[in-house]
Structure formats: C-alpha cells, structure tokens
Amino acid sequence: MINIGLLGCGTVGSGVVKILEKNKTDIAKKTGSEIRIRQVLEKDPDKCYKIGLQSDQVTSHFENIINDDAIDIVVELIGGIEPACSFIIEAMKKGKHVVTANKDLIAVKGQELFATAEENNVDFYFEASVAGGIPIIYPLKQSLAANQIQEVIGILNGTTNYILSKMTREGRDYEEVLREAQELGYAESDPGADVEGLDAARKIAILSSIAFNSRVTLDDVYVEGITAITLRDIQYAKELGYVVKLLAIAKEVEGKIQARVHPAFIPLSHPLAFVNDVYNAVFVNGDAVGEIMHYGRGAGEMPTASAVAGDIIEIGRNMHYHSNARIGCTCFKEKGILNISELNAKYYIRMTVKDRPGVLAGIAGVFGNNNVSIAQVLQKTNNQEMAELIMITHTVREKDLQDALTVLKGMSIVFAVNNVIRLEGIDRDNG
Amino acid sequence: MINIGLLGCGTVGSGVVKILEKNKTDIAKKTGSEIRIRQVLEKDPDKCYKIGLQSDQVTSHFENIINDDAIDIVVELIGGIEPACSFIIEAMKKGKHVVTANKDLIAVKGQELFATAEENNVDFYFEASVAGGIPIIYPLKQSLAANQIQEVIGILNGTTNYILSKMTREGRDYEEVLREAQELGYAESDPGADVEGLDAARKIAILSSIAFNSRVTLDDVYVEGITAITLRDIQYAKELGYVVKLLAIAKEVEGKIQARVHPAFIPLSHPLAFVNDVYNAVFVNGDAVGEIMHYGRGAGEMPTASAVAGDIIEIGRNMHYHSNARIGCTCFKEKGILNISELNAKYYIRMTVKDRPGVLAGIAGVFGNNNVSIAQVLQKTNNQEMAELIMITHTVREKDLQDALTVLKGMSIVFAVNNVIRLEGIDRDNG
Incomplete structure (x- = not known):
C-alpha cells in the first residue's frame, strides 16, 4: 500500500483523486502496490466530499500530514511559492517523496528543492509543471538522454495560444478575443501572468535546465508578452507566409544558454504552426534524434492529473525496487546565460x-x-x-x-x- | 563501467557507437557509470573500423559475446526473427540485459521474450522498435500510466508516408513516386513490407500491447497497404476536406481490441494530417490526458540510435540502483480481438x-x-x-x-x- 498526502483539492487535486480511483486496479498492477489517498490538506472540505473522500481523509492542518509516518508521497498542488516550498522541504526531510505541478516554485527554487531531495534520498517528480499532461520532462531525462539538445521551442501557454489562434483565424482584435477567453474560462480575470509571458517563462526555465543540464531560473529568461500584437501584425505575417505564436525558446549557443519568451513569426511549414487554440507543444532538436515534437493539452483538471498520477506510479515503482532518487537533478554543468x-x-x-x-x-x-x-x-x-x-x-x-x-x-x-x-x-x- | 555487446554494426549499430562516443562524458554523468562498447558481432569488420572501433572489439562469433561475463547489456540490431531471437534469449539466460530495435521479433515473439526477461530478472528495452527516435513506448508505460488508453493512431511507416505526401502535394502517380523514393533511399528495392502495411502492422501490434495491457501479435492485426491508392482517390479526398494517410490504428471497443493498418481519409483539421514526408507520429487518446501526439523521425541511423542509447542509459541507471526489471511486461490482461x-x-x-x-x-x-x-x-x-x-x-x-x-x-x-x-x-x- 502506498499512501498519499495530498496538499490542495482544487481543480488538479480533484482530478488526481478521480483518476487514481477510476483506474485503481490497473494502476495497482502497474505500480506493484495499491495507491490510496490517505489525507488531503484542504480548507474547504466540501470540495473533498464532493469527489467521494471521507471526513477522516480531510484535514486543515499540515501537521496531520507531515507527522503521519504512513504517508509515503506528498503531492503538492497548492501552487505559489509559500507555504508550498516549506511544506515540500519539510516533507522531504521526513523522508517523504514529493510530486508537484508547481512551475512557479521550481522555476525559482529548483536548486534548493533538488538538493533537499538528494540529501534525504527521496524522489522529487514534476512532470505536470510543464505542458500539463504532455510527457516531456521524463522523455528528456530518459528516452532522449543520449542527445545533446540543441534547442527546445515550446508553445507552453494555452491562454495566449488561444487568443492568437482566434485573432488569426477570425480576424478579430486582441481585446475582444481576450474578453471572450475570460468568459469561456480560458483566461483568468487577471490575465497578466499569461499574456505578459511569465507563465511560459517559468516553464521554459524548467525545460532549459533539463535540456542543457545547467540551472536556468526565471530571472535568466528574457520575457515579452502578446499585449502589443495587433491584428495588422497577424495579417502581415500571413501575407509573408508566417503565423504569430508566443514561443518559449531555449537554445545552446557556443556553450551558453539563451532562454526567451516572446511572440514570433514562424513559417507555416513548421510543426508548431499547426498547434492551435488551448493546445500546447514542445519541439525539441537533438543531435541524434533530430526534430521531435510532443503535442497535447497543456492544462486542465484531467490532463494535469494524468501527469501527476504518472509521477506517483513511477515513485511507487521506485519504492517497490528500493530505487528512489534514481533520477534526480541533472544540472551537472554550469553554463552561462546569453543576454x-x-x-x-x-x-x-x-x-x-x-x-x-x-x-x-x-x-x-x-x-x-x-x-x-x-x-x-x-x-x-x-x-x-x-x-x-x-x-x-x-x-x-x-x-x-x-x-x-x-x-x-x-x-x-x-x-x-x-x-x-x-x-x-x-x-x-x-x- | 557498463559494458555493451553489440550485435550488428549496420546503419543503426554504427549510430549507437557514434552517439555513445560523441556524448560519452554527459552520458556517464546521467547514467552514473561510463558506458563502453566491449564487443561487436559483425561479419564485415571494416564497418566497425570505419567508425573507430579497434580490432579487439570486433568478433564474428556470438560465443565471444555470450561467454564474456563482463558484458552487461546485449544490444541486438541484427533484425529479423533468427538468429536474433536465440541470441536474445541466450543473453537473458546469462543474466545480460537486452536492448533491441527489432519490431519483427517483438510483434511475433514478444510474450516469450518478456517471460524470459522476467525469469532471469533482466531488463528488456525496445523504445527503438516503434517510431525510431520518438519517445512513445516508455511514455506510455510511465508518464501516461495512470490513463486508460482509448485509442492509438500512428503514422508509423516513413516510406508510405513519403509516397502519399508526394502524391498529394505534387499530383503524381503511385508508381512514379515509389520509383523516386527508391532512388532516394526512402524505399527499399523490394518495398513489400512497407507498401503492403506489414511494417506498420508490427509496430501497432507492439503499441497496442502496451496501450491496452494485453498481448497483440502481428496475426491479430488486419492489414491493407497503399498499393491500390490512386491519384484519383487522393484528389477526391482533398475535394471532400480529407487527406489520405496509411494509419496504424488500435482501439479498445467494449473490452476488445481492434488493431488494423489501412489507408484512411482523415480530416485536414486532425493533428496527423500535418505529418508529412518521412516523418512519423503517434496520436494517443487517454481518459485523463485527452489527445496527445508525439512526432518525429521514425527511422534512420541517428534517430533510431537515440532511442537505443536512451534505453542503454536507463538500464545503466537500473544497474546503479539494483532495480533492473522494474518495468517489465505490462500485458496483465487478456482482451479479445475484434474482427x-x-x-x-x-x-x-x-x-x-x-x-x-x-x-x-x-x-x-x-x-x-x-x-x-x-x-x-x-x-x-x-x-x-x-x-x-x-x-x-x-x-x-x-x-x-x-x-x-x-x-x-x-x-x-x-x-x-x-x-x-x-x-x-x-x-x-x-x-
């Protein structure tokens, strides 16, 4: 039996509970053990009861999770820097493995978190932090590990991709499409982190660190959002054979890393040109594999839960084989950052x-x-x-x-x- | 030090030697040990010398590999059923881990090979057997493991995709484009296995087994090739808003598996519609993740070598943590096959x-x-x-x-x- 302590039962947390319940028999076969939600930290217990959790599974005190020795894995889905960071570090120090979807935290505090995981010989998994359900972090660390990665180009923010796709297809203005996206729930009422490029910047910081084996933090990423893109620019792009996308780009250039988020013209023949609406994609160029692209939904309850639950299963397998911490931090180089x-x-x-x-x-x-x-x-x-x-x-x-x-x-x-x-x-x- | 016994130094074998040499410092860091090519089984030693191997690394006798206790991993790149099958089984019985790119073998003898791996507690990895360098087998077994997979649709054969793409784009006949593909080396002089759909059928047998956790062999797959596709069909497809692709399709329908390879009309709005020329892609629909697609080069020296070398690194990590066999056969169900x-x-x-x-x-x-x-x-x-x-x-x-x-x-x-x-x-x- 593998016991989960879940921090936060919002959208993604609920998704994790649902998928672990729905597919529990197969998941147990794949993991080698049954996986159970033992405790959920959530201020609003109704959110938990609504998805079938019992009252003895819900707590409003982190102490009840951190001090429960039966809990093997802490799944942090609170988001933001604090208290998420302290909770994760405390959990690791207690020997608990950690899964998170928290891009804000990893993009800023990645080094400290990996170091703490290593010191305590625990797993720290975060596939869900970039591109939702799309497998990209572990493929980079595993199947693609023999490659020198030359570039990673992502469409990593669904909100801005939706806005630009709509503007392109329907010839409508930024402000109008943004309002519609807000009404449909594809954009937040304060869309700043999305439209200013910050969300994509956090994700490319994480991906670059893995792709180039050298720590890249949010501060290292040059960021420009889409607020200055007008319909005119989009129309000229089309006239010239391009499409406008908000790209998150990381390249290694002469031993240094260049990481940037900005709108860009890409040719209509590029695989990323077909990634529309709320879809995300990560395009990777490696010295052996050449060009590959992984495409799918970069956010949402169930796609993100898919990645979180996949990480839980992997940790379960590691527990079964006593091989936890088998894939830790891969930032074993120190490369400079290009301005x-x-x-x-x-x-x-x-x-x-x-x-x-x-x-x-x-x-x-x-x-x-x-x-x-x-x-x-x-x-x-x-x-x-x-x-x-x-x-x-x-x-x-x-x-x-x-x-x-x-x-x-x-x-x-x-x-x-x-x-x-x-x-x-x-x-x-x-x- | 991890020692490799490589069987076959043809196109892919040479690629594996090259990438392990080129990126050896980083690969050693990621694996936890240095990886060395200890022996290569190859009848034509010049192929080995050309890529820098020394004469004491080349042998024409399998005994020199199987009886070398220092060899940890046997990498089978001979292809075909025999002697590859016997070599793999002998290697496993000697406690050696195995990596292969051999789709023919796995699609027919998968069950026997997995059983032998399990009995001998060794790793058996085969990411390169489907879609070349594109990570798909391990993502299905790991990051996507929490999902019930509903369908897998692949463009898994580069030759036929090249032919259909050319016919579509240039309005040329099948025979003419096939001849050109043969001249360019994109089609074999005997193109049967590609154009009749057999190559794609082997690959979808492997993917379905993993996606649905139930063994599917080549015989279970319905197969139709592209030889009957005329320019007229392609033109009518276009007129109706579709494009013609050779698809390898696996679905679970009411508890049974449907696996088939045939040309199909797909809508121009489908992500697979943009996969052209020699590129491959695998489109997956899971109950949590929704639709995802992995795209890239499905064949060739370096892309295939990327997948083989990725598997070697994973086995190396397992050796380091004594966690070999941590992901074995996942066919723990027996689902019927739909006619x-x-x-x-x-x-x-x-x-x-x-x-x-x-x-x-x-x-x-x-x-x-x-x-x-x-x-x-x-x-x-x-x-x-x-x-x-x-x-x-x-x-x-x-x-x-x-x-x-x-x-x-x-x-x-x-x-x-x-x-x-x-x-x-x-x-x-x-x-």
Whole structure:
C-alpha cells in the first residue's frame, strides 16, 4: 500500500483523486502496490466530499500530514511559492517523496528543492509543471538522454495560444478575443501572468535546465508578452507566409544558454504552426534524434492529473525496487546565460513613416550604418502623408537592430516604430 | 563501467557507437557509470573500423559475446526473427540485459521474450522498435500510466508516408513516386513490407500491447497497404476536406481490441494530417490526458540510435540502483480481438457505373437493403456511357458494407468498385 498526502483539492487535486480511483486496479498492477489517498490538506472540505473522500481523509492542518509516518508521497498542488516550498522541504526531510505541478516554485527554487531531495534520498517528480499532461520532462531525462539538445521551442501557454489562434483565424482584435477567453474560462480575470509571458517563462526555465543540464531560473529568461500584437501584425505575417505564436525558446549557443519568451513569426511549414487554440507543444532538436515534437493539452483538471498520477506510479515503482532518487537533478554543468542583446535573429519591423521620395533610402541608410541588412520590404500607403513600411531583416544582432531603431525613432520622417517581432524556426533542415 | 555487446554494426549499430562516443562524458554523468562498447558481432569488420572501433572489439562469433561475463547489456540490431531471437534469449539466460530495435521479433515473439526477461530478472528495452527516435513506448508505460488508453493512431511507416505526401502535394502517380523514393533511399528495392502495411502492422501490434495491457501479435492485426491508392482517390479526398494517410490504428471497443493498418481519409483539421514526408507520429487518446501526439523521425541511423542509447542509459541507471526489471511486461490482461468485419466506420466508395437514369436509385437501394446509409454523393461523368460515383457513408458495420459491395459487383449497371477507403479521426472533440 502506498499512501498519499495530498496538499490542495482544487481543480488538479480533484482530478488526481478521480483518476487514481477510476483506474485503481490497473494502476495497482502497474505500480506493484495499491495507491490510496490517505489525507488531503484542504480548507474547504466540501470540495473533498464532493469527489467521494471521507471526513477522516480531510484535514486543515499540515501537521496531520507531515507527522503521519504512513504517508509515503506528498503531492503538492497548492501552487505559489509559500507555504508550498516549506511544506515540500519539510516533507522531504521526513523522508517523504514529493510530486508537484508547481512551475512557479521550481522555476525559482529548483536548486534548493533538488538538493533537499538528494540529501534525504527521496524522489522529487514534476512532470505536470510543464505542458500539463504532455510527457516531456521524463522523455528528456530518459528516452532522449543520449542527445545533446540543441534547442527546445515550446508553445507552453494555452491562454495566449488561444487568443492568437482566434485573432488569426477570425480576424478579430486582441481585446475582444481576450474578453471572450475570460468568459469561456480560458483566461483568468487577471490575465497578466499569461499574456505578459511569465507563465511560459517559468516553464521554459524548467525545460532549459533539463535540456542543457545547467540551472536556468526565471530571472535568466528574457520575457515579452502578446499585449502589443495587433491584428495588422497577424495579417502581415500571413501575407509573408508566417503565423504569430508566443514561443518559449531555449537554445545552446557556443556553450551558453539563451532562454526567451516572446511572440514570433514562424513559417507555416513548421510543426508548431499547426498547434492551435488551448493546445500546447514542445519541439525539441537533438543531435541524434533530430526534430521531435510532443503535442497535447497543456492544462486542465484531467490532463494535469494524468501527469501527476504518472509521477506517483513511477515513485511507487521506485519504492517497490528500493530505487528512489534514481533520477534526480541533472544540472551537472554550469553554463552561462546569453543576454538578449547578443541574439542573432531575423526580425519583422512595422513602421509608420512619411510618404515622400527619399524616405526609404533614409531608413535603409540607418539600418545599413548599424549592420542591419534588409531582406524584404513591403510598403503600404495609408493616405497621402503616411505610409506603413514592413521590413524583414536578414540575420542580424539584436543590439545592432535596437541601435538602429533608436536612431530611427528620433528621425522626423518616422512617425512610429509600431512593432518589432522576431522570426523563429526558419532555415530548418526538414528533409 | 557498463559494458555493451553489440550485435550488428549496420546503419543503426554504427549510430549507437557514434552517439555513445560523441556524448560519452554527459552520458556517464546521467547514467552514473561510463558506458563502453566491449564487443561487436559483425561479419564485415571494416564497418566497425570505419567508425573507430579497434580490432579487439570486433568478433564474428556470438560465443565471444555470450561467454564474456563482463558484458552487461546485449544490444541486438541484427533484425529479423533468427538468429536474433536465440541470441536474445541466450543473453537473458546469462543474466545480460537486452536492448533491441527489432519490431519483427517483438510483434511475433514478444510474450516469450518478456517471460524470459522476467525469469532471469533482466531488463528488456525496445523504445527503438516503434517510431525510431520518438519517445512513445516508455511514455506510455510511465508518464501516461495512470490513463486508460482509448485509442492509438500512428503514422508509423516513413516510406508510405513519403509516397502519399508526394502524391498529394505534387499530383503524381503511385508508381512514379515509389520509383523516386527508391532512388532516394526512402524505399527499399523490394518495398513489400512497407507498401503492403506489414511494417506498420508490427509496430501497432507492439503499441497496442502496451496501450491496452494485453498481448497483440502481428496475426491479430488486419492489414491493407497503399498499393491500390490512386491519384484519383487522393484528389477526391482533398475535394471532400480529407487527406489520405496509411494509419496504424488500435482501439479498445467494449473490452476488445481492434488493431488494423489501412489507408484512411482523415480530416485536414486532425493533428496527423500535418505529418508529412518521412516523418512519423503517434496520436494517443487517454481518459485523463485527452489527445496527445508525439512526432518525429521514425527511422534512420541517428534517430533510431537515440532511442537505443536512451534505453542503454536507463538500464545503466537500473544497474546503479539494483532495480533492473522494474518495468517489465505490462500485458496483465487478456482482451479479445475484434474482427475487421465487426468494425463500425464511415467509408469512402468510388465506383464506375452506367450513366443512365435510375442507376443511382438502384445502387442506393442495395446499400439501403444492407443497412448502409449514405451521407454524401458526388457524381462525375466520364463519357456518355460511364459515370464515376463517389460516396461517403454514415457510420456502418464493415460486414454490412462488404455484403452490399458483393451485391453491387454482380450488377450489370456497376462496371467496377474501384476503391473503398475507411474514414478515421472524425467526430473528435477537439475543444
């Protein structure tokens, strides 16, 4: 018998209780032992009773879980930094294995948590912290372990992917689609962490740490959200053969790690271009495996519960074979972090300029003086005075581009630099 | 130190040697021990020398591997049933762990191999046997283990996917594209096992066994290849909003398993519709996780080597923690197999019929008498005498459809039933 202490019986917690109950016979066969929810820490016991838990299984005191020696695994689904962090550390110190879906915590306190797990010889599993039910963390640590990973590109936030997909497909504005997403429950009433890119940044910090075997924390990730994306940008993307996605990108470049979250143009031929609505996907490029992509639901009660329960089963197997801690922290390297200013990329630039002879030459001159080479130009005349200028650059250094833009913003012929969006997933060798 | 005895140094074997050498420092850190190729069984030693192996590492006698007590893991990459099967069994009996990429063998002799592994308390890993480098077997056994899997649908054969993709995109005939694929090395000079669906059938037998926890062998799989697919069918598919793919499908229906390989129409909105050229993908539907899909290269030197080397690392970790055999055979159920005649599906039917009044009524009558209800009809007139009739049925029983077709084939108004193709992946709830 494996006894679970569950912290939090909200959406995901309820899902975990349901799936462990529904499939308990098969799960016991796979694990080698029966798995039972022994105690649930939850302030609102009705949430627990509603899914069939008994009153002796529900507590509002963490002490009743931490001091229960029969509890083998603590499943932390409270979220946030505190008290989740202290609860996990206390549990590990008591020799309890831990499963969590808490991306906020791992992206910030990962190192401390792994160290505590190792000191106490316990398992610390967190498949659910990135991309919900999609298996990606353990495949990176296991089936793909022989690879040097070169890049990980994820669509890791369902809310923003839903908004961008809707804007693209239905030609509707950001504000309108966001409101609809809030009504449907796909976006929170305070959508900040999603639309500003913070949620995706936490997840890419976790994935980069695993992919590159070197700790990456939230602070190391450059973050830009989707709030500045307009329907115009999406339409120009389409005209040029691209689609706009909020990407979470991690690459190893000359021994350093580049981790960033920002909207990007990706070619319509890229596998990530087909990932729409609330779906998530993680695209990985390894030196042996080449390009692979895992796709599925990145959030929600049952998909996230699937990942949490999978982790519980794995820990159960480890308990059966006395092989706990067989896969711990894999950050055995210390790689530097590349600043965004050192990025080499192609860029889409949309500007509003004076519509008169010589303007294009003047702008092109500023780019040229700053080593920014232009690959493609579209000029759209709005009225007699103003023109919209769309440019795609060749591969240039971010710093050079920003320098050029600073000069351009000061010129009288430039009314506004409306948007600058990086291109990603081009120059692939896709056989 | 973990010592490998490698059987066969062909394409995949060379890839394994290369990746273990290239990434050896990181692999040693992840495994907990250094991994070394100790002996390679290969008749053509030049293949071994070319990739840097020394003469004392190469042998043409299996005895030199089986009797070498220092060898911990035997990696079987010879392929085929014999002598691979005997070699694996002998190795297991000597207490050696086994990694293989041999789908032919597992699809036929899986039960015997797993039983032998269990009796001898050794690991038997085979991630590379299905979909090359794409992690799918261990994700099904681990991260997705809490789910009842409802269906697995794979594009598991690169050759046929390349041929169908080319026919679709370039409007070219089967024979012409097959010849080109042979010239490019994407199809064998004898393409039978690929184009007749046998290769995909072996792989879906393996995947179904794992997904449904019940042994499915090659004989249980209904198989139809792509040789009867014409450009006309592909064009009509497109006209109706579908694309033609060779699918390997496994579903659990009322406690029984249905496993089949055949060309199918899938809607353009289905994630598998975007899997083109030599790429493979496995789409899984689980009761908790919902729909997920893993995508990547299903064959080739390095992708397949990635999976083999990943398995070696896992076994190394098990050795380190004395937890070998922690994931063995998961076929703890005995579910029946559904005959193809019991399938309920929608069908595309293309017929050549006499072009005169009353013909459609006559044909519709035969379908009606056999409980086959028609959803959609397109009539294309070829000349004054003949018309091409394209029909899509509602969901009907395969047996009823076949009965109707038998009657139709005997009617003077029907010149030919040119093709019948099942529809798949419709009626999805994709949020």
